[in-house]
Amino acid sequence: MVEPITSWQSGRSKLMTAREAVERFVSDGDTLYSGFNIISFSLTNEIIRQGKKHLKAVAGSVTPNVTLMAIAGSVDRIETGYLSGTLRSKPFQEMMRDGRVKWNDYTNMTITLRLMAGGMGMPFICANSFLGTDYLKPEIMNHSRSLMEDRRREDGTIAPPYVVIESPFDGRKALLYPALKPDVAIVHCQRADEEGNIQVWGPMADTKWGFWASKHVLVTAEEIVPRSVISTEPHFTVVPGFKVSAVIHEPWGAHPGGLNGHYRADRSWAELTGFGMTTWESARQYLDEWVYGTEDRSSYLARYRERFGDGLLEVLRVKDKMIPEQPARYGWR
Amino acid sequence: MVTPKTGDYTPAEMMIIATARQVRDGESTIVGMGPPLLSAALAKYHHAPNMWYCTESGPLDWVPTSRDLPAPIGIADASLVEGASMSGSMEDALGAFVNGGWAQSAILQAAQIDRFGNLNTILAGTFEDPIRRLPGTGGNADIGASVQRVISTMPLESRRFKERADFRTTAGYIDGPGGRAEAGLAPQGPNKCATTMCVFGFDTPDGGLTGSCEMVLEQLFPGVSLEEVQAIVPWDLKVSPDLAHMDPPTEEEITLVRHLDDGNHLRPGRY
Numbered sequence: 001m002v003e004p005i006t007s008w009q010s011g012r013s014k015l016m017t018a019r020e021a022v023e024r025f026v027s028d029g030d031t032l033y034s035g036f037n038i039i040s041f042s043l044t045n046e047i048i049r050q051g052k053k054h055l056k057a058v059a060g061s062v063t064p065n066v067t068l069m070a071i072a073g074s075v076d077r078i079e080t081g082y083l084s085g086t087l088r089s090k091p092f093q094e095m096m097r098d099g100r101v102k103w104n105d106y107t108n109m110t111i112t113l114r115l116m117a118g119g120m121g122m123p124f125i126c127a128n129s130f131l132g133t134d135y136l137k138p139e140i141m142n143h144s145r146s147l148m149e150d151r152r153r154e155d156g157t158i159a160p161p162y163v164v165i166e167s168p169f170d171g172r173k174a175l176l177y178p179a180l181k182p183d184v185a186i187v188h189c190q191r192a193d194e195e196g197n198i199q200v201w202g203p204m205a206d207t208k209w210g211f212w213a214s215k216h217v218l219v220t221a222e223e224i225v226p227r228s229v230i231s232t233e234p235h236f237t238v239v240p241g242f243k244v245s246a247v248i249h250e251p252w253g254a255h256p257g258g259l260n261g262h263y264r265a266d267r268s269w270a271e272l273t274g275f276g277m278t279t280w281e282s283a284r285q286y287l288d289e290w291v292y293g294t295e296d297r298s299s300y301l302a303r304y305r306e307r308f309g310d311g312l313l314e315v316l317r318v319k320d321k322m323i324p325e326q327p328a329r330y331g332w333r
Numbered sequence: 334m335v336t337p338k339t340g341d342y343t344p345a346e347m348m349i350i351a352t353a354r355q356v357r358d359g360e361s362t363i364v365g366m367g368p369p370l371l372s373a374a375l376a377k378y379h380h381a382p383n384m385w386y387c388t389e390s391g392p393l394d395w396v397p398t399s400r401d402l403p404a405p406i407g408i409a410d411a412s413l414v415e416g417a418s419m420s421g422s423m424e425d426a427l428g429a430f431v432n433g434g435w436a437q438s439a440i441l442q443a444a445q446i447d448r449f450g451n452l453n454t455i456l457a458g459t460f461e462d463p464i465r466r467l468p469g470t471g472g473n474a475d476i477g478a479s480v481q482r483v484i485s486t487m488p489l490e491s492r493r494f495k496e497r498a499d500f501r502t503t504a505g506y507i508d509g510p511g512g513r514a515e516a517g518l519a520p521q522g523p524n525k526c527a528t529t530m531c532v533f534g535f536d537t538p539d540g541g542l543t544g545s546c547e548m549v550l551e552q553l554f555p556g557v558s559l560e561e562v563q564a565i566v567p568w569d570l571k572v573s574p575d576l577a578h579m580d581p582p583t584e585e586e587i588t589l590v591r592h593l594d595d596g597n598h599l600r601p602g603r604y
Contacts, residue, residue: 037390037409060423061471082471096466105455108389109427109475116424127432129475132504132516133451143460164517173517203391203409204422260411318411 013194014247018046018220018296021246025216026184031056032075033115033185033210037203038260039065040188040220042253042297047186048072049291056150058115058180060108060206063257064275067092070101071283072291077147079180081107089277099145104161105135110177112206117179119212124176126165131173136164185214188254189238190261191229192221196244199236202260208238216245220253220297222262234330250297252313255304263316272308342587344529345488345599347554349375349590350582352440352486352527360437361385363430363476366408368486369440371590371598372527374404378589387430388413389472391421403595427472432479434519439480441473443487445498448568449512449546450505450524450535452477452485453498460500470502477503482522489528494566506537506546513541530557532579536571547571552579 016024026032026047034044034057044065047055055075057066061082067089069075078101087093095101106114107129117125130136141161142148151159162177187207192198198219200207211217217239224247230237256275258265269275273290274282294300304313349372356362356376362384364373370388377386377397386395388408395405398416405413414420430436443452444467454473458464477483483505487493505524506512513520520540526533532552536544549571550562555578563570582590590599 081469083468087466087468093466105469107470107474108423108472109432112423113428127475128478128517129432131478131518132501132507132513133474134501135474140460201420202411202414203388203420205390205409206423208422209424258411260414264411 014196014241014244015194015224016246016248018042018248018250019050021218021248022046022050022052025218025245026050026052026055028053029055030183031058031181033182033187033214034059034062034066034069034075035185035187035207036060036063036205036210037207038188038200038254039063039257040186040218040250040253041065041255041257042188042220042248042250042300043186043218044068045291045294045300046296048074048287056147058111058182059210060111062086064088064277065257067277068287068291070095071277071280072287076101077150078103079106079111079147081105081109081111089283091277091280091283096145102145102147104141104147106161106177108206110162111180112209114177114180115182115206115209115213117177118181119209122179124178126174126176128174130162130175131164135162180213182210182214184216184218185210186218186220187211188220188250188257188259189222190259191223191225192219192244192247193225193227193230193241194247195227195241196247197227197230197241198238198244199230199233200238201236204238211239211243217243218246218248219244220248220250222251222253222259224249252301253297255313255316258316261318263318266316268312342582343599344554346587346590347582348486348488348527348529349594349599350586351532351552351554351579352484353379353586354579355484355525355527355532356381356384356438356440359383361387361430361435363387363389363426363436363439363472363480364408365389365439365441365473365476366471367442368598369442370406370408371404371594372486373440374593375586375589378593379586387426387436389423389426389431389476391423391426392417392419393421393426393430394418404593404598406595406597427475431472431476434479434481436476436480438482438484439476440484440486441476441503443473443485443503445493445495446485446487446526446548447495447498447501447505448548449507449509450483450485450526450548451498451501451507452483452503452505453495453500454502455500457492457499473503477505478518480521483524485524485526487526487528489530489562489565491565491567496568506535506541509546510541510543512546530554530565531562534573545571549573550576552577554579555581
């Protein structure tokens with residue numbers, strides 16, 4: 001048995017609390033990659049508790065965690081391809097209508113590609129998604145609640161949200177979409193080590209490029225595991241530890257959303273609480289009870305158990321953890 | 334919900350079945366959110382066991398792990414990954430698979446469709462003052478730009494069938510012959526649209542270069558008349574010379590749809 005060289009595993013621990021992570025790495029006015037498939041409701045709630053303002057949420061699809069941040073006054077700008085469940089809230093619809101929330105529409109793929117461009121240091125990326133559609137009309141690109149101010153150049157002119165070009169190589173039409181470089185990414189994952197080697201399994205959507213493109217990656221993890229577990233299955237690592245700024249050990253950190261291999265989305269949550277945010281009153285009640293009224297994820301879970309008992313939470317837990325029965329082998333000697 | 338025209342099934346169930354019947358065995362398909370997930374599952378279980386069932390968040394080539402499983406209800410369902418041959422990402426699914434030209438068909442729902450098959454998934458009314466803002470395109474626009482053939486599906490209602498869609502989120506044949514080529518897009522089709530009363534095709538012998546590129550009534554559901562369809566569609570509808578009535582659902586199809594649905598896609602009030 002060869003002794004592993006532990007002294008070479010020199011990445012420093014980035015374990016901290018959600019409060020500390022948000023205090024250190026989220027600033028008013030930031031662009032926030034808010035998650036697509038696995039949402040960190042733990043970090044969402046902490047951002048709201050700390051009263052962060054004027055954030056721009058970006059993701060291929062944004063989810064009800066963005067509704068929550070918008071209604072609480074933390075998010076006022078959105079760039080996305082899909083408002084997934086977000087519009088069930090009448091207050092949120094109202095905010096889009098009266099301009100309290102400003103946005104430009106993209107698509108699932110073009111947001112992913114824009115994050116890829118940001119992650120790879122390119123100024124823009126090419127796709128054909130909007131050819132032949134009404135998205136190309138100037139009055140749509142610069143509609144009255146669009147993000148024109150965010151696109152203002154130094155000389156005062158407004159950059160377009162995307163532009164049609166003819167390829168200099170063969171004249172074929174295509175669109176250029178500008179790179180997206182969020183200030184901070186928040187996401188929940190199945191497991192990570194202290195250094196921030198994040199492992200996720202399940203559909204990845206735009207997660208990888210959300211991580212690579214963002215200056216700071218804050219991750220809540222269902223489990224914290226030793227580096228030796230990470231190295232057993234390195235193909236599950238989305239980004240390596242040096243790219244990650246904060247690791248928070250937060251079981252049930254995706255609740256009321258789900259996490260592949262651990263628990264299903266809590267579909268009764270909106271009925272049990274005001275999470276549907278269908279009225280201003282129910283939204284405020286939800287925020288008071290489940291966000292401002294809890295200090296962190298453990299007090300959120302304590303309240304859950306107090307209100308609904310253990311059984312309801314346990315019913316969401318999947319029977320078998322979705323972990324390979326036969327892990328990949330990297331045999332080389 | 335419209336009352337069933339004939340037999341013991343609803344128009345919504347027949348729409349799911351008619352959509353599934355457009356899927357060919359062995360083809361690679363990108364499956365959109367909502368009822369398309371159910372239609373594609375029906376096709377997979379019923380007549381197209383070798384179709385490639387792929388969704389945009391990354392699961393590719395889903396094979397149900399058990400015949401008792403209901404259809405997936407979301408494009409990122411855990412059940413889609415457990416039976417998939419690959420759990421990829423958005424740039425794998427929409428980027429390489431669809432835009433790379435490997436997806437032979439797509440099944441898409443939309444809020445509206447127009448005379449030339451353009452889809453709308455973003456709003457009813459005008460952009461500045463919408464009657465209703467909808468979630469947006471998701472992958473719909475990405476798919477419409479590059480997939481080889483689109484099977485769209487929606488109930489036949491006058492608010493959904495428009496001479497021109499309130500907003501074109503997804504390119505069909507745009508303004509008619511040559512529209513796709515002029516916009517910079519490859520030919521596409523023959524596209525289909527399956528509804529609660531009938532199935533439409535499009536007058537496009539070569540995928541949008543010539544022909545009128547208009548929607549054409551091809552098949553009526555059992556008990557539905559041409560006049561009933563024309564009364565809902567606001568333009569003078571083209572009718573196929575081969576217009577026929579579609580076969581009613583088989584016992585197997587209707588049993589499968591009800592088993593696969595599990596109350597999710599066809600729940601009361603959805604249509």
